Amino acid sequence: MNVRAVDLPELRAELASFASSAAGASYWEEHAETVDYYQRTATDGDHLGNAVRDALNGDLFAVSGPMGELAATASQSLGLFDMEVQDLPTPAGVLVFEQPPQLLHGVDDSTPIVIHGATWTAGDDGEGGYVWIIPIAEQGAHSHLLLGGPALLPFSMADYLASVGRSEFTREKNLFDHLITTMRAAWLLMQQPLAEETEVQPDRAVRKRLRRIGHEPAPVRLIELRRPKSSGGQGDGDREYHHQWIVRGHWRQQWYPARQVHRPVWIAPHVKGPEGAPLIGGEKVNFLKR
Structure with missing residues (x-):
């Protein structure tokens, strides 16, 4: 499944509906109760749900195939640096790769996961700030895209390594680590001269469908690789x-x-x-x- 820029407004509405539903509330509560990191940081289901809804209210971005591949490739050599909110294209946003890049090689799993993008929202805890990142993924035989469990990425790399129980950065990462590094590379590249941005407006039929379910249509910022x-x-x-x-x-x-x-x-x-x-x-x- 590939998500085009023109598909993103309706995809966002679908994900937002789930995030605000009883099923979504149960999903976040289950994550809060079963993930050790959330227990250590006293993060409950309501906190996770609020972070997801804030993220989904952000600006919409679609990254072209070549730009996504560049982000995935460049992320492999991206060094560590402490982020700031200015390093994000917007404090909250939804980003999809029009052609999902290969983020992890050689994984033998009966339920393969394809990462299509992520939604994020930044916050400030008084010690440098952080960003919640929520994967948008396709898992196994599901015919629709799903929201993954939110993960907190401190802007400070020392805090990030401490949060994942490491003393140093390693290139042997899991799928979510690959998503984080690819998103960090994409955020940097999107704000550099090699990126070309155009605005894609939802067509009339999409606007009518979105308004019918109570969602105001929003443009998508298509990010392409400038030659x-x-x-x-x-x-x-x-x-x-x-x-x-x-x-x-x-x-x-x-x-x-x-x-x-x-x-x-x-x-x-x-x-x-x-x-x-x-x-x-x-x-x-x-x-x-x-």
């Missing part, structure tokens, strides 16, 4: 180069004076060196223009 410009030239500074070489995609720390913080910025793969010079590792470079 990078080629980077040629002589290289850095005044140094003269006689070859071209491929620079792999990577994160670079950039200073934001207004916020007084460093934040990772994704540098897309590109070719450097003087145009026409031989490529290290090969004599010819073919570019595919779309």
Whole structure:
């Protein structure tokens, strides 16, 4: 199942209806009673339900297939950093990947789970803040999308590692850890020049159906990957180069004076060196223009 940008307003309404129902209240209460983390933090079902409903009231985002794949790939090398609410595209939101990226490989499970996105809402506990993240997933033979159990992600990475009982970060993660790192990468990428945003309005039939069930139609912000410009030239500074070489995609720390913080910025793969010079590792470079 793939969710298109135009499908998101009705999907949000469906999830919101469940979150506000008696079945939803029972679902959150069950999570609060069975998950050790909620018990340790004295988080009850009402608290979880309120977090989910707040998250679902946020702005709507749809991430295109290439952008989602980039987020999943770039997340694998994304370093640790303490988040702030400014690192989120909005304090609350609903995001779906139009083509769900592969977040976890080699899992042998009789009830496979496909992550389609997540909804989130930020808060402040007076010690740096946090964000609730609720997966939007497709599980096993279900023909509709489900909300997963909310998880609290402290903005402080030290607090996050403590909350999951670790002293250091490891790349051996479960499915939810992969979702967290992919969402963090997506949030960063969405606010960088490589992202192109367009607004998708629900069509007339969708608007009528939403209003009939008491939901006001809202636009969806479609996030697509802007085609990078080629980077040629002589290289850095005044140094003269006689070859071209491929620079792999990577994160670079950039200073934001207004916020007084460093934040990772994704540098897309590109070719450097003087145009026409031989490529290290090969004599010819073919570019595919779309």
